[in-house]
Amino acid sequence: MNTVLSRRGLLALGGGLAVAFSLRAEEPARPGSLKGTPSLDAWIRVAPDGRVTVFTGKAELGQGIKTALLQVAAEQLDVPVAHIDLVTADTMRTPNEGFTAGSHSMQDSGTAILNAAAQVRGVLVAAAARDLGVAAETLTTVDGTVHAADGRSAGYGPLAATLNLHIDAEPTSTLKDPSAYRSMGTPMPRVDIPAKLTGGQAYVQDMRLPGMLHARAIRQPSVGAMLLDIDTGPIEAMPGVVTVVRQGSYLAVVARKEWQAVKAMRALEAAAQWRETASLPDQATVLDLLAGLPSRVIPVLDWKGRAGAPMKRLKARYTRPYLMHGAIGPSCAVAQLTDGTMTVWTHTQGVYPLRSALAGLLRMPVDRVHCIHVEGSGCYGHNAADDVAGDAVLIARAVPGHPIRVQWMREQEHTNEPYGAAMIAEVEGAIDAAGNIVDWNYGVWSNTHNRRPNVGGLMLQNAALPDPLPVPPPAPIPMPEGGGERNSNPIYAFPNAKVVSHFIPEMPVRVSALRSLGAYLNVFAIESFMDELAEAANADPVDFRLRHLKDERAKAVVSLAADKFGWGAGKRGEGRGFGFARYKNLGAYCAIALALRVEHETGRIRLGRVVAAVDSGQVVNPDGIRNQIEGAIVQAASWTMYETVRFDRQRILSRDWSGYPILRFPAAPESISVHIVPRPGQPFLGTGEAGQGPMAAAIANAVRDAAGVRLRDVPLSAVRVKAAVGV
Amino acid sequence: MIRLTVNGQQHEVDAEADTPLLYVLRDDLGLNGAKFGCGLGQCGACTVLVDGQPVFSCLTPVSVLAERQVRTIEGLGGNAVQRAFEDVQAAQCGYCIAGMVMRATALLEHNPHPHEDEIRAYMSGNLCRCGTHMRILEAVRQAAGQGVKP
The missing domain is CATH 1.10.150.120 ([2Fe-2S]-binding domain)
Incomplete structure (x- = not known):
């Protein structure tokens, strides 16, 4: 079954930004991704037996999107979830919704399916009204059946069989009254979890296709390394080895069994001679290096207003190092070349952009490449998911007909994934005699946060091939979403404020999108500095925030987190910290209050109680929202307390979990509770990246409260804390 | 041929003696539960039980398991x-x-x-x-x- 896809211009810019535009100027604006793909049957089909198929261009990344989209469709269609099949990102079947990123899935796809489902239900009810000879308003829908007041009924299947759903959606839909919702807003167990708990096939790593062979790539040991001569003869004679693939400095091996491929890969690594250059910067001074590189100045905002005279002025600089996505499962892909078509099973976040990139890498027409999303290990942004698909297709082309499964090794994932960019923020602020902020001056320095491949030149393999494609220059992501400047615009109502982003094109280390992009550092900086100013004003940090907020939903979230934590009953010096942001100032609101202890002897931070409040607009799966916020809290705790990618002038040194330690169970918080502000009928606000920045700031603010030291450089490692405490 | 018992069932597999248990479980026996994570015993994604004790299957050569009981998530039966x-x-x-x-x-x-x-x-x-x-x-x-x- 192939969906007739809309070819209207859906331009995927990446970094979580899918900008849709219409070719016809007079066309009305449709909600969510209906803008780019307006046809109802691109989203929803009803089979003659009443079974419903829902299509989404977004992908399950472990965030629970499948379950939430099923709930949305079930609600607006009035069909049980069990009667719905969901097809996710597939370049031959689903709409092109760009990347599953930027906490956009509910906003884009959820909104499209919400409206498409409501409209399909409307079309079905209208058909039933006609068939039954009654007014549509007198009909009700339950579990896939339209009921008339007189007891007659008509099933969706037979009704749909007479209808054409290949019609464009209307700009507005008649949605159900949120008070009547049965599925949306109610916790639903995730549909993908049972297979993961029983050893079912759940991941691309678990695929076993007939005739499948296992492959491993031999990575360049450092950027730009050239493969000198290598005698592959002895390795080709190893048990199970099918072939060695070599193109320039690109080297890979195919074997019948996986362990044979691993052993052959290790033998090739031992035999390979490389010419390397010292292409990496000095880690000790990399932040200063970045600050000194040429940059493009991007004004973010410039507010001028009347305010009291500044009485006290503070200035501070905050930084973060390169951070790793660090998927627990190294990236994997399966590819097969059959009859001139390359089929790729991949855990990419963007099947359509990846299709273009792979076609470029292979010099094949785009319509001969078919990308199908299959879940992988959680990615948290642009990790090696796309690059391993590059390996799979290059190798599959050399062994036509056979499905080729490639999985990276741990050190390949650690040393070759594109990292989250190191960043610097500088802020200066002033308070007046009443303790109100009257001036705010903020600058942020960063590389790009989006090198997601949509052309072959952006694939890792490109530089190793003998005839590399041109590499497009990095580009900033424009506000209001922003890349390095994401969330650099404060949500607080300051009378005077100036925010400037310094976009640094030159990338001393390979970087791309890591969950929340620049928001992690910007929120860390803003929310740390808010506490610094509150202290200067001798104000309580929560009161200080509230009196600078005008947005009522922001105030509600801040107040809820403070209340549930019991902030008002606490005292200074107890190790309490607070952090708040609205993601991108467009998405979910999240406030976090926490308690921690600082072990003076070791510098270790011990996390206690963590309380979060979140406003994600209309709630679909409340347990999904809680799970995402809990995850953000723990992941951000790990980034903030432990993590730094280490390198020397030639190679990445963080090769495994000993060289890049992350949070383990004993360091997890004592408890986390997440409280949701219900907003029935409001637009969906993406949740997946709302908690990272607030958590980082809450930790730093609590360390200040507990130990009297203000730490402005992430990570707040034990070594740094101990040095600051000075015991 | 190498003998091993997984989830109470005896198997004979044609694997090289140095093959880690993980690859035999996944590649020869078609079991998905144990995952490749690091190959170094640092992450535990490959954890299975051998005679009731948790082991990193990515580091355990299959040749030492002949007389021992291997249990994977597929054998827990919804515990x-x-x-x-x-x-x-x-x-x-x-x-x-x-x-x-x-x-x-x-x-x-x-x-x-x-x-x-x-x-x-x-x-x-x-x-x-x-x-x-x-x-x-x-x-x-x-x-x-x-x-x-x-």
């Missing part, structure tokens, strides 16, 4: 740990979860009522990157309350 993980929805991407369930099963079979610190210390060999730690701990506590028998 209290699996039920608790389902009940508290203790997964995000879930890649680490089979390893977590196996390690928690080993803990509760030997120590039916572990203290919180014991749970955290025992589970510390297994990494989760999604930050599902609080739910995993809750699932282990819940399963402990229900009892886990070998």
Whole structure:
């Protein structure tokens, strides 16, 4: 079954930004991704037996999107979830919704399916009204059946069989009254979890296709390394080895069994001679290096207003190092070349952009490449998911007909994934005699946060091939979403404020999108500095925030987190910290209050109680929202307390979990509770990246409260804390 | 040929003697539960039980297992740990979860009522990157309350 896809211009810019535009100027604006793909049957089909198929261009990344989209469709269609099949990102079947990123899935796809489902239900009810000879308003829908007041009924299947759903959606839909919702807003167990708990096939790593062979790539040991001569003869004679693939400095091996491929890969690594250059910067001074590189100045905002005279002025600089996505499962892909078509099973976040990139890498027409999303290990942004698909297709082309499964090794994932960019923020602020902020001056320095491949030149393999494609220059992501400047615009109502982003094109280390992009550092900086100013004003940090907020939903979230934590009953010096942001100032609101202890002897931070409040607009799966916020809290705790990618002038040194330690169970918080502000009928606000920045700031603010030291450089490692405490 | 017993069933597999158990489970026996995570014993995604003890299957040569009982998540048959993980929805991407369930099963079979610190210390060999730690701990506590028998 192939969906007739809309070819209207859906331009995927990446970094979580899918900008849709219409070719016809007079066309009305449709909600969510209906803008780019307006046809109802691109989203929803009803089979003659009443079974419903829902299509989404977004992908399950472990965030629970499948379950939430099923709930949305079930609600607006009035069909049980069990009667719905969901097809996710597939370049031959689903709409092109760009990347599953930027906490956009509910906003884009959820909104499209919400409206498409409501409209399909409307079309079905209208058909039933006609068939039954009654007014549509007198009909009700339950579990896939339209009921008339007189007891007659008509099933969706037979009704749909007479209808054409290949019609464009209307700009507005008649949605159900949120008070009547049965599925949306109610916790639903995730549909993908049972297979993961029983050893079912759940991941691309678990695929076993007939005739499948296992492959491993031999990575360049450092950027730009050239493969000198290598005698592959002895390795080709190893048990199970099918072939060695070599193109320039690109080297890979195919074997019948996986362990044979691993052993052959290790033998090739031992035999390979490389010419390397010292292409990496000095880690000790990399932040200063970045600050000194040429940059493009991007004004973010410039507010001028009347305010009291500044009485006290503070200035501070905050930084973060390169951070790793660090998927627990190294990236994997399966590819097969059959009859001139390359089929790729991949855990990419963007099947359509990846299709273009792979076609470029292979010099094949785009319509001969078919990308199908299959879940992988959680990615948290642009990790090696796309690059391993590059390996799979290059190798599959050399062994036509056979499905080729490639999985990276741990050190390949650690040393070759594109990292989250190191960043610097500088802020200066002033308070007046009443303790109100009257001036705010903020600058942020960063590389790009989006090198997601949509052309072959952006694939890792490109530089190793003998005839590399041109590499497009990095580009900033424009506000209001922003890349390095994401969330650099404060949500607080300051009378005077100036925010400037310094976009640094030159990338001393390979970087791309890591969950929340620049928001992690910007929120860390803003929310740390808010506490610094509150202290200067001798104000309580929560009161200080509230009196600078005008947005009522922001105030509600801040107040809820403070209340549930019991902030008002606490005292200074107890190790309490607070952090708040609205993601991108467009998405979910999240406030976090926490308690921690600082072990003076070791510098270790011990996390206690963590309380979060979140406003994600209309709630679909409340347990999904809680799970995402809990995850953000723990992941951000790990980034903030432990993590730094280490390198020397030639190679990445963080090769495994000993060289890049992350949070383990004993360091997890004592408890986390997440409280949701219900907003029935409001637009969906993406949740997946709302908690990272607030958590980082809450930790730093609590360390200040507990130990009297203000730490402005992430990570707040034990070594740094101990040095600051000075015991 | 190498002999081994997995989930009570005897198998003879044509694998090289140095093959880690993980690859035999996945490649020869078609079992998905044990996952490749690091190949170094640092993350626990490959955790299975050998004679009731959790081991990193990525580091255990299959040749030493002839007389021993290997258990994987496929053989648990919906035990209290699996039920608790389902009940508290203790997964995000879930890649680490089979390893977590196996390690928690080993803990509760030997120590039916572990203290919180014991749970955290025992589970510390297994990494989760999604930050599902609080739910995993809750699932282990819940399963402990229900009892886990070998």
